[in-house]
Amino acid sequence: MGICHSYTPDGRCISLLKILLTNVCLYDCHYCINRRSSNIQRARFSPEEVVQLTLDFYKRNYIEGLFLSSGIVRSADYTMEQVVHVAKTLREIHHFKGYIHLKTIPEASDELISQAGKYADRISINIELPKKESLQTLAPEKNIARTRLAMNQIKDKSSEGKSDRRLSFATGQSTQMIVGADQSNDGHFLKRAGDLYGNFKLRRVYYSAFSPIPDASAILPLQSPPLVREHRLYQADWLMRFYGFQVDEITTPENPNLDLAIDPKLSWALRNRHLFPIDINRSSYEELLRVPGLGIRNAKRITQARRSSALRLCDLQLMRVNLKKSLAFIITADHQPARLEIDSEKIRALHAPPAQQLELDLTSQIQIPKIEVIGGEF
Amino acid sequence: MHTVHFPSHFKQWRTIARSLLSQGLPPDEVLWQDPQQTSLFAQQTDEAPCDREAKAVPKAFLKLAQTISCHRSNEQWSLLYSLLWRLCHGDKQLLSKPHDPQVRRAQQMAKQIGRDLHKMHAFVRFKKVGEAEQREQFVAWFEPEHLIVRLSAPFFKNRFASMDWSILTPDECVHWSGSELHYSEGVDQSLAEKHDHLDELWRTYYRSIFNPARLKVRAMQSEMPQKYWKNLPEADLIEELITKSKERTQEMLNNPLSPVKPAPKNTYLERLKELEK
Numbered sequence: 252m253g254i255c256h257s258y259t260p261d262g263r264c265i266s267l268l269k270i271l272l273t274n275v276c277l278y279d280c281h282y283c284i285n286r287r288s289s290n291i292q293r294a295r296f297s298p299e300e301v302v303q304l305t306l307d308f309y310k311r312n313y314i315e316g317l318f319l320s321s322g323i324v325r326s327a328d329y330t331m332e333q334v335v336h337v338a339k340t341l342r343e344i345h346h347f348k349g350y351i352h353l354k355t356i357p358e359a360s361d362e363l364i365s366q367a368g369k370y371a372d373r374i375s376i377n378i379e380l381p382k383k384e385s386l387q388t389l390a391p392e393k394n395i396a397r398t399r400l401a402m403n404q405i406k407d408k409s410s411e412g413k414s415d416r417r418l419s420f421a422t423g424q425s426t427q428m429i430v431g432a433d434q435s436n437d438g439h440f441l442k443r444a445g446d447l448y449g450n451f452k453l454r455r456v457y458y459s460a461f462s463p464i465p466d467a468s469a470i471l472p473l474q475s476p477p478l479v480r481e482h483r484l485y486q487a488d489w490l491m492r493f494y495g496f497q498v499d500e501i502t503t504p505e506n507p508n509l510d511l512a513i514d515p516k517l518s519w520a521l522r523n524r525h526l527f528p529i530d531i532n533r534s535s536y537e538e539l540l541r542v543p544g545l546g547i548r549n550a551k552r553i554t555q556a557r558r559s560s561a562l563r564l565c566d567l568q569l570m571r572v573n574l575k576k577s578l579a580f581i582i583t584a585d586h587q588p589a590r591l592e593i594d595s596e597k598i599r600a601l602h603a604p605p606a607q608q609l610e611l612d613l614t615s616q617i618q619i620p621k622i623e624v625i626g627g628e629f
Numbered sequence: 630m631h632t633v634h635f636p637s638h639f640k641q642w643r644t645i646a647r648s649l650l651s652q653g654l655p656p657d658e659v660l661w662q663d664p665q666q667t668s669l670f671a672q673q674t675d676e677a678p679c680d681r682e683a684k685a686v687p688k689a690f691l692k693l694a695q696t697i698s699c700h701r702s703n704e705q706w707s708l709l710y711s712l713l714w715r716l717c718h719g720d721k722q723l724l725s726k727p728h729d730p731q732v733r734r735a736q737q738m739a740k741q742i743g744r745d746l747h748k749m750h751a752f753v754r755f756k757k758v759g760e761a762e763q764r765e766q767f768v769a770w771f772e773p774e775h776l777i778v779r780l781s782a783p784f785f786k787n788r789f790a791s792m793d794w795s796i797l798t799p800d801e802c803v804h805w806s807g808s809e810l811h812y813s814e815g816v817d818q819s820l821a822e823k824h825d826h827l828d829e830l831w832r833t834y835y836r837s838i839f840n841p842a843r844l845k846v847r848a849m850q851s852e853m854p855q856k857y858w859k860n861l862p863e864a865d866l867i868e869e870l871i872t873k874s875k876e877r878t879q880e881m882l883n884n885p886l887s888p889v890k891p892a893p894k895n896t897y898l899e900r901l902k903e904l905e906k
């Protein structure tokens with residue numbers, strides 16, 4: 252959330268002080284270093300220590316606020332009480348105005364969840380894995396049905412909070428799924444995400460590539476994290492939330508996994524060539540959003556700019572449209588892709604990086620936009 | 630050709646621009662110049678404030694002009710005058726033409742300012758220097774790319790209202806002690822405090838949340854360019870974290886797998902088991 256005050260060499264943003272009240276845990280989630288079977292050193296903070304650390308870091312402009320979770324000690328309620336106590340102290344004693352995100356335990360009492368929501372801006376429960384069966388083997392104490400139930404309660408409280416200001420409640424909930432720890436395919440992940448966005452109004456679903464931990468479980472041998480897969484899932488998630496795509500358009504029974512080499516929108520467009528090309532000067536905003544290489548901002552700009560004159564390729568170039576990607580899918584006043592006679596395989600090859608590059612730092616390459624100036628032909 | 634000096638801020642530009650506009654001088658007859666390099670033969674335009682009715686321009690233009698006035702290049706002044714001229718001479722919809730090269734250039738500049746502002750909000754680091762009358766006192770040093778001290782100050786004022794602070798920069802400094810923002814001339818870095826006893830704790834945190842198995846150095850650098858590193862207490866850890874990451878990951882992968890331990894006796898866990906049935 253908010254500003255990133257630093258970045259670690261893994262490319263991730265540091266925005267919040269993200270800590271556990273304790274890493275002692277009763278549960279045995281096999282992907283987690285803090286599971287009870289793990290042999291790591293155990294430690295715990297007192298709630299007061301966490302409060303002080305948050306305040307001190309915040310005043311130095313290191314962070315936007317606190318993301319607090321905890322291993323489960325004694326019971327869900329006992330643990331939740333401690334977590335809530337930290338947030339309450341920050342808000343009521345120190346009038347802390349920064350951001351607070353609390354991880355909630357589905358089995359905690361209704362009263363404690365209400366309190367967590369009262370002090371936090373965001374609360375979350377991790378759904379962890381998309382399928383019930385994998386959760387049973389990999390996180391035997393967790394349960395999807397109970398998690399969904401708790402998410403539903405949070406959704407209700409959150410909407411009550413919206414209609415009645417006095418019942419202040421966190422403005423959103425989010426969750427996380429671990430990618431690559433079980434056999435679930437991308438379709439499973441995206442369907443679960445669709446379920447959560449649709450039914451419980453989640454703000455965000457985070458996808459976290461399963462990554463080596465210091466003391467791995469016999470039940471879950473380590474693998475190197477599938478970072479590109481994580482990145483593609485985020486792109487697909489984005490398409491569902493902001494571009495009007497349905498889950499079953501992004502993955503299909505024949506293609507249950509996302510194409511790792513190209514982005515999911517391009518991949519969809521190549522499966523649906525019959526819908527293209529579309530005319531930049533006539534198509535609706537919704538149609539523009541579906542063109543590979545066109546983002547929300549540019550789709551808006553196009554609908555604005557074409558009012559004054561019919562757009563040509565050079566206009567799109569000035570707007571920084573990724574023409575390399577969109578050229579085969581669009582018609583402009585001076586361009587008809589049919590003449591280029593490009594087949595889908597060629598387009599895919601043009602955008603797919605060489606195979607070994609996929610293993611490397613691909614995600615960061617994607618984040619740095621490179622706009623190439625192109626002529627009339629490839 | 631009329632020559633005018635680069636103004637030093639938005640309001641000054643507005644005064645000059647109004648005067649040029651009322652004299653009917655088109656942009657290509659006006660030369661905006663560094664006061665140090667003004668040509669001897671150029672004709673100096675009267676900069677006296679003009680009390681003629683101000684031209685109505687879209688709010689969006691004023692906002693854009695205010696923003697890019699902070700650009701360090703000084704290229705914005707003539708660009709802004711061209712845009713103003715076109716707005717006042719029939720092209721009212723100018724700003725909704727993102728494909729117009731001048732509009733595009735102005736938007737690019739605004740984006741650069743926006744990014745600079747964002748990075749300043751992110752990377753200013755306050756160092757505690759004392760405490761007086763129950764208010765803690767902090768000082769930060771920062772070198773923004775553009776002249777954005779005043780633009781950035783409200784953010785810090787809102788967020789750090791309950792402490793006293795100064796942000797020192799080579800261009801201008803801003804100070805807050807609870808009632809009003811004050812500005813003073815730019816200073817040299819030697820005046821800034823370099824240490825804070827919390828820095829070490831922050832470094833520990835930084836080290837601990839880095840995941841060596843997901844090295845993505847370029848992603849980090851594109852978001853946190855090296856020019857900002859010198860003020861970040863965590864930055865000198867980066868190199869070591871990167872060099873050791875491979876070894877640390879390999880170590881994790883080589884470690885023997887741990888067997889599963891039985892659940893301890895605990896009523897809560899038993900209840901969970903019940904629920905499962």
Ligand code: SF4
Nearest residue numbers: 276278280283286322
């Ligand atoms: S409950 Fe949380 S801390 Fe405990 S083992 Fe599971 S994931 Fe780890």
